[in-house]
Structure formats: C-alpha cells, structure tokens
Amino acid sequence: MDHQTTPLLTALRRHAAEEPVQFHIPGHKKGRGADPEFRAFVGDNVLSIDLINIAPLDDLHQPAGVIREAEALAADAFGADDTLFSVQGTTGAIMTMIMAACSPGDKIILPRNAHKSILSAVIFAGALPVWVDPAKDRRLGIEHGVTMDSIREAVSLHPDAKAVLIINPTYYGTSIDLRQAVEFIHSRGLLALVDEAHGTLLHCHERLPMSAMQAGADMAASSVHKLGGSLTQSSVLNVKGGRVDIRRVRSFMSMLTTTSTSYILLASLDAARRQLALNGRALAEETIRLAVETRRQINEIPGLYCFGDEICEQPGVFHYDPTKLCIHLELGITGFAAEQWLRETHNIEVELSDLTNLLCLVTLGDTKRETGLLIQALRHLSDTFFRPEAGSIAPNGASSPPVPGAVSLPAAGQFAMPPREAFYALSESVELLGSCGRTAAEFLYVYPPGIPIVMPGQTITAEALDYIVKHLEAGLPVKGPEDPAVQRLRVVAAEEACLV
Ligand SMILES: Cc1ncc(COP(=O)(O)O)c(C=O)c1O
Incomplete structure (x- = not known):
C-alpha cells in the first residue's frame, strides 16, 4: 500500500481549496462566524477543514470513500485486518470492543487495574466481570500485568467466559508475554481483547513489547x-483474525459515536498513520535512545529510581516500554507533592503522579532539550528533599506532607450484584467513611490513571476506603462520585439490596 498518500487529509484540503459555498454545519463557515480571537489563534487552515460528512468527504458511520481508504492504510500500518477510526478516544474504541464481544449476562475476564472505560463498557453491555489481580510491585507501589498462572486459573474457573482483556502495556509501561497469553486464550475458545491505549508505538520497533496485532489478538484499542x-x-480500534464479526463491531462503533464527527481529528489520524508507516521505526528508535539515556541519568540522582531491564524479573512482567519513565521517589515527599513542586519551581508538567512515583513520557515530540530540563529539575528536587541521614526527611523550609508510602490497589473484592444492576438500582447517599460493607452504586477512582477503586455492585471494603483516604490526604485527584468533595458516596439502598 502507498503510505505516502493521505486520502482523507488530501480530500479535505482539496475540498477547502475549492472554496464551495457552504449551506451546512458547522455554522462558523470556515471560521467567519467564529469568535475572532479563537479564529486568529487557531488559524484559518484548521477551520477550513472543520467540515462534516458531505458526500465527497465520506461518512465515519458507514465509510466507503476516503475515510475507508484511510482506515485501510491504517490497518496495513498496524498489522490489522480492519481498523476503525474513533473520534471518542480509546474510551469509545474500548466500549465498542467490549459491547461487540459481550452480550448481557456474558462473563468477561478483566485485570483488576482496568481503566474506568472498561467498567463503563461492562455496565452498558450488561456483562459480568471476572476479576484477576495483577502482580503487585510492593516496592514501587504499582501493578504490573496479570501472570499466565492467573489467566489460566480464571479461564479454568470460568470456561463459559466470552473474552479475556489484557492491558498492553500498563500505564507504567510493563507488558506480559502477550503472544503466549493470546494463544492460550484462543486455545480455550475465548476472545483476546487488548487495551493498548499506551501502546501505539509498539508496532514500530522490536525493542518495544509486542503489539496486540503481532500477538494475534482479536481486537485492540x-x-x-x-x-x-x-x-x-x-484513536483506533484494530481488528484481526475473523473471530469477531466486523460488521457488528462497526455497528457498535456507530451507535456510540457522535453523528457530527470531527474531520480535524480524523485527518490527524490519517496523517499520523503516514508518519508512523514511513518513519515510525526511526522516530521510535530516537525516542527510545533519548529515554534510555534519560533513565541512566535519573538513576544517578540520589533518592530517585527509574526501573529498567531488571523489571522483567518481577512477576507479571515479560517486557517493558523504555520510553515511559516511572520515577520512584525516596525523598520523603509524595509523588503528588513532587509533581506540584516541578510545576511551581520548573514549569514542568508530568504525565501522572501517585503516592510514591512520577510518570514522565518521552515521545516522538521530545528532544535532548526537554529531557535535559527534566534531569536538571530532578537534580534540584533531590538536592532540596533528599536527606539520607534522616531517612529522606524534607529539610528545613521545604514543606511536604507526610509520605504514606506505597499502598497497593485493593483487591476487586466481592460483588454483591452485577455492576449494571447496581448502577441502575435505587440508591442512597451515605458518608464515605460509613459506607464500609455497603454495595457501591457509583465509581471511585484516582485520575490519572483512572483505575476504579470502588465500582458499582462491589461490596465496599475497609481496605478500599483506606486506599481512598490515603490518596485524598496526599491531595491526589480522587474522582467519580456525584459529590465532588468525595465526602459522600452513593450506595445501593438498603431495601433494594435486600431483594438481591
Ligand atoms: C489504560 C487506559 N485505557 C484506556 C484509556 C482511555 O483512553 P482515552 O483517553 O483515549 O479515551 C486510558 C486513558 O488514560 C488508559 O490509561
């Protein structure tokens, strides 16, 4: 296939250049009706391709023209049989994937560290989650992948499950032996679904973990x-292998997608595919080189540790993505405090922080300049907070909240009722701390990374409440409940729970 071409971007540019008189939405009409400051700032080029699904520009809901051509090129680039474009992020692609795989009442085997979009999909599909705990890294306070033994056990206990979902790689960058997992899942007649939100580059370079499509998975978002x-x-949803009905997958994507799809977003996917197909390997190579060198320098800074090859000896880790820098702090401050300090002192924004780590992503957009600034700032962070003789206590004048230390994601726990039933059940609002033992009717998660701590249907445990309290005390962004202050939580009303 000719990856030099960009069918959709080219059609949009050609259409805009012909300057048709537009009597259709969007009402800003090439920017003339837009707010002048916004128009001047973003520029007329962008606004000129903010178009809609008129005949020459195809329709994402039933692509047969330039969007279909762009998707076919993307499928070739990602090693898929079919690729569907999503303008609703990977969240939309994950919902499509799970709803196409599971009918109401079907079981799906999920890792406990699944993103909230997976749980939303389970609720919409009416599927029944079977939880598998990922391997925990107690030193770093993070979760890795689900071990092969855990996958085998879950499948043997639930041979009637429809699918197993795997995260490749995790937010922090570790992967399991995906090919082995997919082969096993297929050998038991189940679908292998992959959340590859953080894995777009995997297909481009052999130094990175294997991509879902290389491993033979059925669908990957x-x-x-x-x-x-x-x-x-x-985002994209890649599909392969004939175990799923692509027409059904397309209908779910259409049901979940706005009818006013953004052509700016779609064109950016077409262009990104061209860049990845033509230069992805070289760009990934440079990114990996930069990240590996940055990691080496971070590991020379007192009080900081950024895992490398040795992480593959941990359970649940077969490979890792070196472009993700998970920086573990032994400085007497939380990751969240370090994130704020980097923002205020060095104008640096990280991808995420948790109680004991910072996550920094080195991407195709970085150069030595940015990584140099990060190293400089991290050295300053260490100079300010590292106190070896005092067990890493903050020095005079540098205020930091007490560090609670790494806490593990609580086990998924018991489900008193299926998530969908709990979500739609009669519910009542109770004090968060008084909710232990009750059945949750809403989500609680820290975002990022967006892994539900408590989810509808789950019996709320003391362990889960302790995890939430520690995160709230450290100032981390706990979200999900209707009450934005997270003082109260919706639980299934007592009378409804009695009926279950
Ligand atoms: C593991 C994982 N899956 C899925 C998603 C959802 O991706 P998106 O933000 O593109 O909807 C995220 C987002 O952070 C994620 O971290």
Missing part, C-alpha cells in the same frame, strides 16, 4: 493521540 502523534481524542 489504541490511543494514537497519546503516543502516535494524532490529535487528542483520536
């Missing part, structure tokens, strides 16, 4: 916008 160079909210 990938955030091209996160690491592949397209615009925020643009």
Whole structure:
C-alpha cells in the first residue's frame, strides 16, 4: 500500500481549496462566524477543514470513500485486518470492543487495574466481570500485568467466559508475554481483547513489547493521540483474525459515536498513520535512545529510581516500554507533592503522579532539550528533599506532607450484584467513611490513571476506603462520585439490596 498518500487529509484540503459555498454545519463557515480571537489563534487552515460528512468527504458511520481508504492504510500500518477510526478516544474504541464481544449476562475476564472505560463498557453491555489481580510491585507501589498462572486459573474457573482483556502495556509501561497469553486464550475458545491505549508505538520497533496485532489478538484499542502523534481524542480500534464479526463491531462503533464527527481529528489520524508507516521505526528508535539515556541519568540522582531491564524479573512482567519513565521517589515527599513542586519551581508538567512515583513520557515530540530540563529539575528536587541521614526527611523550609508510602490497589473484592444492576438500582447517599460493607452504586477512582477503586455492585471494603483516604490526604485527584468533595458516596439502598 502507498503510505505516502493521505486520502482523507488530501480530500479535505482539496475540498477547502475549492472554496464551495457552504449551506451546512458547522455554522462558523470556515471560521467567519467564529469568535475572532479563537479564529486568529487557531488559524484559518484548521477551520477550513472543520467540515462534516458531505458526500465527497465520506461518512465515519458507514465509510466507503476516503475515510475507508484511510482506515485501510491504517490497518496495513498496524498489522490489522480492519481498523476503525474513533473520534471518542480509546474510551469509545474500548466500549465498542467490549459491547461487540459481550452480550448481557456474558462473563468477561478483566485485570483488576482496568481503566474506568472498561467498567463503563461492562455496565452498558450488561456483562459480568471476572476479576484477576495483577502482580503487585510492593516496592514501587504499582501493578504490573496479570501472570499466565492467573489467566489460566480464571479461564479454568470460568470456561463459559466470552473474552479475556489484557492491558498492553500498563500505564507504567510493563507488558506480559502477550503472544503466549493470546494463544492460550484462543486455545480455550475465548476472545483476546487488548487495551493498548499506551501502546501505539509498539508496532514500530522490536525493542518495544509486542503489539496486540503481532500477538494475534482479536481486537485492540489504541490511543494514537497519546503516543502516535494524532490529535487528542483520536484513536483506533484494530481488528484481526475473523473471530469477531466486523460488521457488528462497526455497528457498535456507530451507535456510540457522535453523528457530527470531527474531520480535524480524523485527518490527524490519517496523517499520523503516514508518519508512523514511513518513519515510525526511526522516530521510535530516537525516542527510545533519548529515554534510555534519560533513565541512566535519573538513576544517578540520589533518592530517585527509574526501573529498567531488571523489571522483567518481577512477576507479571515479560517486557517493558523504555520510553515511559516511572520515577520512584525516596525523598520523603509524595509523588503528588513532587509533581506540584516541578510545576511551581520548573514549569514542568508530568504525565501522572501517585503516592510514591512520577510518570514522565518521552515521545516522538521530545528532544535532548526537554529531557535535559527534566534531569536538571530532578537534580534540584533531590538536592532540596533528599536527606539520607534522616531517612529522606524534607529539610528545613521545604514543606511536604507526610509520605504514606506505597499502598497497593485493593483487591476487586466481592460483588454483591452485577455492576449494571447496581448502577441502575435505587440508591442512597451515605458518608464515605460509613459506607464500609455497603454495595457501591457509583465509581471511585484516582485520575490519572483512572483505575476504579470502588465500582458499582462491589461490596465496599475497609481496605478500599483506606486506599481512598490515603490518596485524598496526599491531595491526589480522587474522582467519580456525584459529590465532588468525595465526602459522600452513593450506595445501593438498603431495601433494594435486600431483594438481591
Ligand atoms: C489504560 C487506559 N485505557 C484506556 C484509556 C482511555 O483512553 P482515552 O483517553 O483515549 O479515551 C486510558 C486513558 O488514560 C488508559 O490509561
């Protein structure tokens, strides 16, 4: 296939250049009706291709023209049989994937560290989650992948499950032996679904973990916008192997997608595919080289540790993505405090922080200049907070909250009722701390990374409440409940729970 071409971007540019008189939405009409400051700032080029599904520009809901051609090129680039563009992020692609795989009442085997979009999909599909705990890294306070033994056990206990979902790689960058897992899952007649939100580059370089399509998975949702160079909210759903009905997958994608699809986002996917197909390997090579060198320098800074090859000796880790720098702090401050300090002192924004780590992503957009600034700032952070003789206590004048230390994601726990039933059940609002033992009717998660701590249907445990309290005390962004202050939580009303 000719990856030099960009069918959709080219059609949009040609259409805009012909300057048709537009009597259709969007009402800003090439920017003339837009707010002048916004128009001047973003520029007329962008506004001229903010178009809609008129005949020459195809329709994402039933692509047969330039969008279909762009998707076919993307499928070739990602090693898929079919690729569907998503303008609703990987969240939209994950919902499509799970709803196409599971009918109401079907079981799906999920890792406990699944993103909230997976749980939303389970609720919409009416599927029944079977939880598998990932391997925990107690030193770093993070979760890795689900071990093969855990996958085998879950499948043998639930041979009637429809699918197993795997995260490749995790937010922090570790992967399991995906090919082995997919082969096993297929040998038991189940579908292998992959959340590849953080894995768009995997297909480009052999130094990175194997991609879902290389491993033979049936479907994989990938955030091209996160690491592949397209615009925020643009993702793909890759499909392979004939175990799923592509027409059904397309109907779910259409049901879940706005009818006013953004052609700016779609064009950015077309262009990102061209760049990845033509130069992805070279760009990934340079990114990996930069990240490996940055990691080496971080590991020379007192009080900081950034895992490398040795992480593959941990359970649940077969490979890792070196472009993700998970910086473990032994400085007497939380990751969140370090994130704020970097923002205020060095104008540096990280991808995420947790109680004991910072996560920094080195991508196609970085150069030595940015990584140099990060190293400089981290050295300053260490100079300010590292106190070996005092067990890493903050020095005079540098205020930092007490560090609670790494806490593990609580086990998924018991489900008193299926998530969908709990979500739609009669519910009542109770004090968060008084909710232990009750059945949750809403989500609680820290975002990022967006892994539900408590989810509808789950019996709320003391362990889960302790995890939430520690995160709230450290100032981390706990979200999900209707009460934005997270003082109260919706639980299934007592009378409804009695009926279950
Ligand atoms: C593991 C994982 N899966 C899925 C998603 C959802 O991706 P998106 O933001 O593109 O909807 C995220 C987002 O952070 C994620 O971290």
